[in-house]
Amino acid sequence: MTGDSGEGMLSWDESVFRNEHVFEIDYVPETFRHRESQMQSLTYALRPAVRGSRPLNVMIRGPPGTGKTTAVQKLFDEVGAQTRDVQTIRVNCQVNATRYAVFSRLFEGSFDYEPPSSGISFKKLFGQIAEKLVDDDRVLVVALDDVNYLFYENEASDTLYSLLRAHEEHPGAKIGVVVISSDPSLDVIDELDTRVQSVFRPEDIYFPVYDQPEIVDILRERVTRGFHDGVVATDVLERVGGLTADSGDLRVGIDLLRRAGLNAEMRASKTVELEDVETAYETSKYINLSRSLNSLTDNEAALLEVLLEHDGAQAGDVYDRFRERTDLGYTRYSEVVNKLDQLGLIDAEYADIDGRGRSRALTLAYDADAIADRL
Ligand SMILES: Nc1ncnc2c1ncn2[C@@H]1O[C@H](COP(=O)(O)OP(=O)(O)OP(=O)(O)O)[C@@H](O)[C@H]1O
Numbered sequence: 001m002t003g004d005s006g007e008g009m010l011s012w013d014e015s016v017f018r019n020e021h022v023f024e025i026d027y028v029p030e031t032f033r034h035r036e037s038q039m040q041s042l043t044y045a046l047r048p049a050v051r052g053s054r055p056l057n058v059m060i061r062g063p064p065g066t067g068k069t070t071a072v073q074k075l076f077d078e079v080g081a082q083t084r085d086v087q088t089i090r091v092n093c094q095v096n097a098t099r100y101a102v103f104s105r106l107f108e109g110s111f112d113y114e115p116p117s118s119g120i121s122f123k124k125l126f127g128q129i130a131e132k133l134v135d136d137d138r139v140l141v142v143a144l145d146d147v148n149y150l151f152y153e154n155e156a157s158d159t160l161y162s163l164l165r166a167h168e169e170h171p172g173a174k175i176g177v178v179v180i181s182s183d184p185s186l187d188v189i190d191e192l193d194t195r196v197q198s199v200f201r202p203e204d205i206y207f208p209v210y211d212q213p214e215i216v217d218i219l220r221e222r223v224t225r226g227f228h229d230g231v232v233a234t235d236v237l238e239r240v241g242g243l244t245a246d247s248g249d250l251r252v253g254i255d256l257l258r259r260a261g262l263n264a265e266m267r268a269s270k271t272v273e274l275e276d277v278e279t280a281y282e283t284s285k286y287i288n289l290s291r292s293l294n295s296l297t298d299n300e301a302a303l304l305e306v307l308l309e310h311d312g313a314q315a316g317d318v319y320d321r322f323r324e325r326t327d328l329g330y331t332r333y334s335e336v337v338n339k340l341d342q343l344g345l346i347d348a349e350y351a352d353i354d355g356r357g358r359s360r361a362l363t364l365a366y367d368a369d370a371i372a373d374r375l
Helices: 036-050 068-082 099-111 122-136 148-152 156-164 212-226 234-247 250-266 274-284 287-294 298-309 315-326 330-342 368-374
Strands: 058-061 086-092 139-145 174-181 203-206 346-353 357-364
Touching: 036 058, 036 068, 036 139, 036 174, 036 203, 058 068, 068 086, 068 139, 068 174, 086 099, 099 122, 099 139, 099 156, 122 139, 148 156, 148 330, 156 174, 212 234, 212 250, 234 250, 234 274, 250 274, 250 287, 287 368, 298 315, 298 330, 298 357, 298 368, 315 330, 315 357, 330 346
Parallel strands: 058 174, 058 203, 086 139, 139 174
Antiparallel strands: 346 357
């Protein structure tokens, strides 16, 4: 068999991709356009750290997939390249949603090994981190990424309070905080205890959704780096841009390009066509749903499973089914309902029910099949 299987056909050892890695989740793009003013504000806030002082605290807000994490990552990389006197640590609060877990990650970042799993008190953990900072004469900048998850677990105020008052308990410790929230309905400052509000007056940096021309501009660069020349034509890229703009999440566009490329390969085509994009979109449009579902605890997933069978039912009735599975009390159940509501996975709305006063009806916010497939 020869390598060439005909005009426009891909042979088995050929690929439409030049570098598939540029479509992966942890890829940090070389160029970062349309975020100049945000990068400038961030640089301004962190500049004191490079001079050995405590930086300004920052609150970054914006919907999912608008470049918040990337902005912080890029700046942390730049600071790291400039000086050894500033330590930067990013904590993913989606998987570290308690104060203790956050500080465990800070410990790990400071010492390069995990804290003893036998369990050491929070006070000790914090003491060791602060002591090392002072000994090494370094400034610490902590980014709490997806900080909204700390709010859902009621851990945000305690965590921030400890970080912001570090220099009082541990003289000489200099810590700056960057909180990143991707929940537009969360008023970060308002939801904090007053004791935290009085010490937390962050610089506010907003990341709006990219508009369609910006999306196309950003994705064009990925296409150039990720695909061979001529694989993705302009009209195909425009279509990807349009679908991405509908969702507002750049992640959808990046995933869409990769899946459309795989679809083209499945057809043994040397070019990505509109049909490849349309098919890919059926999966890519749920990328945010998949991310949210992946972060759920067993109890939260159990509630969704109950709702798959009782979509739209009253909270009290759903609870009976939920308790059969989990044995949890009503208070804990209400917390799970609230969290799924905050995550945008369900809608929990009060409605009058005849003669019995007001109760919440629980409905799935996504297509039931889409949830069932990914749970
Ligand atoms: N201006 C840009 N140029 C190139 N790539 C970008 C740009 N903005 C975002 N991206 C890419 O889009 C994806 C999502 O960006 P990022 O993770 O920074 O968003 P986010 O706002 O932090 O999202 P979330 O709130 O969901 O965590 C990443 O793959 C990132 O590389």
